[in-house]
Amino acid sequence: MSHAPVFFPPGARIAVLTCEPVGVLDYLAPEDGVRQGQLVLVPLGPRRVLGLVWAEGTGDFDLAKLRAVGRVLDAEPFSPGFLDFLTRAAEYTLTPLPLMLRMATRAPDIDQPPAARRIIVPGSGVIPRVTEARTRVMAVMAEHGGASFAASELAQLAGVGTSVVKGLVGTGTLAEIEAPRDLPYPALDPGRPGKALDGDQQAASDRLRGAVRGGAYGTTLLRGVTGSGKTEVYLEAVAECLAQGRQALVLLPEIALSAEFLDRVEARFGARPGEWHSGITRTERRRLWHMAGRGQVGLVVGARSALFLPFRDLGLIVVDEEHDGSYKQEDVVYYSARDMAVLRASIARAQVVLASATPSLESWANAASGKYARLDLRSRYGEAELPQMAAIDLRAEAMEPGRWISPTLAAAVTARLAKGEQSLIFLNRRGFAPVTVCRACGEQIGCHQCDARMVEHRFQNRLVCHQCGETRPIPLACPSCGVEGKLAPIGPGVERIAEEVAARFPDAKATVLSSDLFHSARALKETIAEISEGDTDIIIGTQIVAKGHNFPRLTLVGVVDADLGLQGADLRAAERSFQLMRQVAGRAGRISGAAPGVALLQTHQPDHAVIRAILSGQDEAFWDAEAAGRQAAGMPPYGRLAGIILSHPDLDVVSDFARHLAGLAAPLAEVGAELWGPAPAPIARVRGRHRMRMLIRAPRQAPLQAAISDWLAGVRLPTNLRLSVDIDPQSFL
Numbered sequence: 001m002s003h004a005p006v007f008f009p010p011g012a013r014i015a016v017l018t019c020e021p022v023g024v025l026d027y028l029a030p031e032d033g034v035r036q037g038q039l040v041l042v043p044l045g046p047r048r049v050l051g052l053v054w055a056e057g058t059g060d061f062d063l064a065k066l067r068a069v070g071r072v073l074d075a076e077p078f079s080p081g082f083l084d085f086l087t088r089a090a091e092y093t094l095t096p097l098p099l100m101l102r103m104a105t106r107a108p109d110i111d112q113p114p115a116a117r118r119i120i121v122p123g124s125g126v127i128p129r130v131t132e133a134r135t136r137v138m139a140v141m142a143e144h145g146g147a148s149f150a151a152s153e154l155a156q157l158a159g160v161g162t163s164v165v166k167g168l169v170g171t172g173t174l175a176e177i178e179a180p181r182d183l184p185y186p187a188l189d190p191g192r193p194g195k196a197l198d199g200d201q202q203a204a205s206d207r208l209r210g211a212v213r214g215g216a217y218g219t220t221l222l223r224g225v226t227g228s229g230k231t232e233v234y235l236e237a238v239a240e241c242l243a244q245g246r247q248a249l250v251l252l253p254e255i256a257l258s259a260e261f262l263d264r265v266e267a268r269f270g271a272r273p274g275e276w277h278s279g280i281t282r283t284e285r286r287r288l289w290h291m292a293g294r295g296q297v298g299l300v301v302g303a304r305s306a307l308f309l310p311f312r313d314l315g316l317i318v319v320d321e322e323h324d325g326s327y328k329q330e331d332v333v334y335y336s337a338r339d340m341a342v343l344r345a346s347i348a349r350a351q352v353v354l355a356s357a358t359p360s361l362e363s364w365a366n367a368a369s370g371k372y373a374r375l376d377l378r379s380r381y382g383e384a385e386l387p388q389m390a391a392i393d394l395r396a397e398a399m400e401p402g403r404w405i406s407p408t409l410a411a412a413v414t415a416r417l418a419k420g421e422q423s424l425i426f427l428n429r430r431g432f433a434p435v436t437v438c439r440a441c442g443e444q445i446g447c448h449q450c451d452a453r454m455v456e457h458r459f460q461n462r463l464v465c466h467q468c469g470e471t472r473p474i475p476l477a478c479p480s481c482g483v484e485g486k487l488a489p490i491g492p493g494v495e496r497i498a499e500e501v502a503a504r505f506p507d508a509k510a511t512v513l514s515s516d517l518f519h520s521a522r523a524l525k526e527t528i529a530e531i532s533e534g535d536t537d538i539i540i541g542t543q544i545v546a547k548g549h550n551f552p553r554l555t556l557v558g559v560v561d562a563d564l565g566l567q568g569a570d571l572r573a574a575e576r577s578f579q580l581m582r583q584v585a586g587r588a589g590r591i592s593g594a595a596p597g598v599a600l601l602q603t604h605q606p607d608h609a610v611i612r613a614i615l616s617g618q619d620e621a622f623w624d625a626e627a628a629g630r631q632a633a634g635m636p637p638y639g640r641l642a643g644i645i646l647s648h649p650d651l652d653v654v655s656d657f658a659r660h661l662a663g664l665a666a667p668l669a670e671v672g673a674e675l676w677g678p679a680p681a682p683i684a685r686v687r688g689r690h691r692m693r694m695l696i697r698a699p700r701q702a703p704l705q706a707a708i709s710d711w712l713a714g715v716r717l718p719t720n721l722r723l724s725v726d727i728d729p730q731s732f733l
């Protein structure tokens with residue numbers, strides 16, 4: 001594709017990519033002509049649908065009978081590079097182009113003009129009479145740092161009636177003004193001085209700045225131990241990118257992390273970046289989408305889907321905690337934001353920084369082979385030391401029945417309490433108990449819709465299915481045998497650990513941090529801020545606490561069950577356990593000059609190779625061993641995998657079809673790929689649909705996507721059968 005957008009004069013035959021399954025259709029260019037990459041509304045049957053001017057028309061449909069483009073939308077045209085990215089991302093992930101277009105246009109009211117609207121801004125007065133509701137409104141205003149709100153939006157975010165907002169306007173505390181929609185973001189100032197960097201940090205910063213200045217594509221693995229200052233270093237790369245007048249994108253795995261990050265950006269550059277994730281308002285979502293296209297937002301901080309914003313000139317993409325599983329989307333469009341970041345950057349002549357203390361084996365191998373550059377931050381910033389790590393051998397502990405915190409761990413917590421320091425008790429399992437069993441008949445309560453057990457969530461007083469989200473009240477009588485009072489929770493979740501903590505340390509202030517306990521991103525962020533500044537003594541948390549947080553008073557991390565991730569035959573079980581344990585341990589002892597932190601891992605298998613690797617600190621040896629194992633088995637990153645997931649409400653339909661499909665797999669064999677399955681998926685039923693899986697393994701260089709396309713090309717799916725292709729699968733459920 002050439003890199004100058006083409007202009008189509010009125011009446012020219014053009015190909016328009018629609019958001020509908022029909023894909024690309026020919027139309028006539030409208031009265032004033034239209035440019036390639038412009039968003040348009042086109043007639044389709046009786047409807048008008050969103051489309052994108054894709055290319056010159058190619059069809060042989062009679063020109064006189066073609067319909068004309070209805071309207072050209074008031075949005076910056078997509079650049080040829082962005083069109084190229086969408087095309088190649090679609091080819092790589094085997095996603096139909098219309099779905100890609102949907103991903104790239106996920107902003108509300110995209111077809112509406114940028115008319116003026118009434119928004120609320122800070123006024124001049126102070127709050128005359130302080131009420132709780134008014135304080136909440138002002139807190140939301142402060143938290144969003146000058147973002148614009150409609151009155152109703154502000155009220156909703158604060159959980160108050162619109163009258164409270166109007167009241168504050170009446171007193172002059174807030175003001176309601178007419179403003180154009182979609183205001184540019186305040187410029188960040190890259191010239192402000194950053195923090196003084198230490199040796200490794202300075203060297204890494206120089207290299208990254210040089211790479212960004214070079215204006216060519218490149219990917220760098222920034223590997224720095226926990227607390228080494230990776231964020232400080234990549235903010236230097238952001239500064240360079242902004243100084244070059246280009247845009248930067250920082251992807252974070254968790255919105256919970258964004259609050260601290262936004263503060264750091266503001267401290268560094270004097271203004272806040274644009275934010276893109278599920279917690280932002282519709283107004284902001286629309287504004288950011290447009291400003292990305294116009295080049296009027298310098299830095300965007302976002303979740304994985306920010307990668308599909310129509311940036312005008314992207315010069316840098318940072319993928320923070322690049323090993324994190326949440327970068328993989330496994331719904332509708334299956335893609336890895338980390339890998340798509342590399343694709344996008346290579347087209348946009350941008351730099352990618354993959355930052356992590358515990359890189360994925362994929363990135364580690366790409367750095368080892370020279371495909372990526374690698375920079376190392378080998379020690380923590382300042383005087384802070386890495387935590388000391390040790391196992392607690394549960395076989396040798398006198399565990400009390402119904403308790404999960406060993407005497408050794410409890411004693412360590414007590415010692416921290418005496419010194420006024422914080423402890424973190426970690427268990428990567430939400431809810432109160434993973435299984436509820438009837439002591440009369442042995443029944444385990446399951447979900448009606450899924451092959452999954454219901455998980456007791458005591459704080460909500462309900463059973464919850466972690467597959468489909470269905471909830472029901474905890475029954476009194478067993479649904480199977482009808483006996484009352486015999487249902488018993490088996491095993492611990494974080495809520496149960498919280499109960500044990502309350503019983504053991506009644507005077508300590510404990511806080512549970514689990515994603516399901518917060519109804520909004522704001523509530524979660526508030527609690528995290530409270531933990532890092534406030535008087536929490538004991539944090540009880542799931543993996544949400546493992547990532548990237550700085551809790552200054554935290555000196556002890558206790559892992560309730562270090563064996564949890566080692567079970568199961570997952571290809572990445574060892575890698576994931578290693579990453580998670582290291583990350584969670586890395587929260588301890590991050591303050592320079594204070595005593596080093598301690599991480600204690602409760603385990604029944606202290607001699608397990610992975611547990612030993614976690615404790616040893618020999619990271620390179622761990623990766624070498626993992627790499628050797630994968631290489632011997634022809635597994636990623638040394639071989640390629642693709643998953644095929646089929647589902648249908650009727651088990652016979654899906655299993656017959658799966659067998660039929662497997663019988664047609666000659667195109668796979670032709671490229672040297674093997675097909676395993678079909679077999680019932682490990683979670684064999686979700687939301688009432690029966691699921692079958694197949695797994696394809698191919699040599700690294702094989703044209704896997706082309707072979708799969710050939711294979712599936714002529715196949716007709718039975719009604720209501722869903723087929724998904726997952727290239728480079730992370731999950732095998």
Ligand SMILES: Nc1ncnc2c1ncn2[C@@H]1O[C@H](COP(=O)(O)OP(=O)(O)OP(=O)(O)O)[C@@H](O)[C@H]1O
Pocket residue numbers: 195196197198201224225226227228229230231232356357381547548549550586590
């Ligand atoms: N050069 C510096 N000057 C002052 N403070 C620094 C410097 N580098 C790092 N720090 C501080 O050290 C702490 C850890 O830094 P940062 O959060 O950037 O580390 P990280 O490598 O991203 O950690 P993790 O991987 O554990 O999330 C932060 O509080 C940060 O402000």
Ligand SMILES: [Zn+2]
Pocket residue numbers: 447448449450452465466467468469470687
């Ligand atoms: Zn369910």
